Amino acid sequence: MRHWLVKSEPTVFSIDDLAQCPHQTRWWKHVRNYQARNFMRDDMQPGDRVFFYHSNTEVPAIVGLAEVVSTPYPDPDACNPESKYFDPKSDPRNPRWFLVDIRLVSKLERPISLRTIKEHTSMLGDLPLIRRGNRLSVMPVAPDQWDYIMSLKAA
């Protein structure tokens, strides 16, 4: 089982939006970046644990826990000309973009803010989240980093 952090802009799709989806489950999301795609397509598996992070908002923070509940599958909107995520260069027989479904596990009572995470660079300094200029929307979290961040929940 692997651990991940995924970003979502709450004005686009928030943790509360996920909570209101049937079975608190929905696909995540229209990634159009190869590094992020590779993580999803090649490494994500059902059962993987996920930090759900709100980006581009007043208090950027990990706001909940989720779980991968599908294997990666082709993003249907990549071959839908009506979609704003249509990619004419993606061959339906050899899809370029992938999704997984995630299910909400729990919403954190108190979000773990980006500011807090940045106060723990000795343990978390190599998280892409706090590396300068990094814009990855999905990133792996090492097991000890996962545990460490979980311990901040209680702090």
Added chain:
DNA sequence: GCCAACGTTGGC
């Protein structure tokens, strides 16, 4: 709203 950082595109 600003803007730094980064990825992608496309002319050459």
Added chain:
DNA sequence: GCCAACGTTGGC
């Protein structure tokens, strides 16, 4: 293959 221009991300 280079690199300028452009679009996007996302913290602040």
